[in-house]
Amino acid sequence: DYGITINRLYLATLNAWFYFVCIGLLATGARRISWIPISFSALFLLTSVLPVNYAGITRNALRADILKALENKTLPLSEEAYEAWMASLPAEDAERLNGKLAYLQDWYGKQSVDDIIGFYVPYNIPNEQGDVEVGVIERLHYEQPEGVAVNIPQGYTYSTLIRLKDVAASMTNGxxxxxxxxxxxxxxxxxxxxxxxxxxxxxxxxVLRTVKGEAPFMLTSFHIFIRGDGKADVTICGYRFDKDKIIIQKCN
Incomplete structure (x- = not known):
């Protein structure tokens, strides 16, 4: 549970605005409705455009909660120090704090947590029993550099964007x-x-090949956490190429 999030703040505000509109329509007998789009525009301005907005409020609230839990610790945490900290916490607290760090990383970028931890936040630390998983033995990360040109595989016309986030995968022979x-x-x-x-x-x-070898796949980014139990938490993004038709892939 992340606590305060951008979506939750917007949903709560939208719900309150709906109630406000309903009460206003009943009070005025629905004779005038010009105030409805005006009030919505004003609400959008207050929550999204001004310097103090929901995005900033969410970021500051999450960071404050995390930093409070990390009082008296030397920051940024190394991987070993982070795993030891997670292991020292109750399972629910560890999952909650790790989730908040992952949320900050996903929504605001790695730079939003660089002063807290010196590596990419793992998405899943609890195992099936609810204990904290500290058996990560290797982390692999890559993002396509800006301005780097790539070649389209010869003979392929179409590309499909593929995103797989936080997939639990098994490993066989590396x-x-x-x-x-x-x-x-x-x-x-x-x-x-x-x-x-x-x-x-x-x-x-x-550029990777699929098992059947029919669809080249250009891997533009990956975050892989390899665990000691022979499994891995995988997040990847890239383009799969196809010769004849565009295939629509639902992003997870």
């Missing part, structure tokens, strides 16, 4: 396999091929 939901094929990712990109983020995106 390889992660992620099935597509819209075609009968599977993306095979060898970890050895990803490590150079994790080490040198200036490299161009990696």
């Amino acid at each position: 390889q992660i396999r992620l099935p597509f939901s819209d075609i009968k094929d599977t993306l095979a990712i060898r970890l050895e091929a990803l490590r150079p990109l994790d080490t040198d983020g200036s490299q161009p995106p990696l």
Whole structure:
């Protein structure tokens, strides 16, 4: 539970505005309605455009809660210090604080938590029993650099954006396999091929082959947390290329 979030603030405000409109229509006998779009515009201005807006309020509230829990600790935390901190907390508190850090990272970018932790926030730390999972043995991260041109595989015309977020995947012989939901094929990712990109983020995106070899996949970003139990938490984004038709992939 993240507590305060941008969506929750907007939903609460919209709900209150609906009540306000209903009461206003009843009070005026629905004779004048010009005030409805005016009030909505004013509400949007107050909550989204002005310097003090819901995005800033949410960010500050989440950071304040996290920093309060990290009092007397040296920041930013290293991976080892973060895992030790998570292990020292009750499972519910660890999940809540880790979730808030992940929310900040997703909505405001890695820079929003750089002064708190020095690495990418893992999305899932609790295991099925509710205990904190501290068995992450390796983290791999890459994002396509800005301004880097890439070549479209020869013979392919269409591309489909694929996003898979926080997928629990098994590893076999150093390889992660992620099935597509819209075609009968599977993306095979060898970890050895990803490590150079994790080490040198200036490299161009990696082009992978699916198991059937029919659809090249350009991996533009990945966040992979490899655990000691032979599984991995995988978040990837990239483009799958197709020769004949555009395939619509639902983003998860």
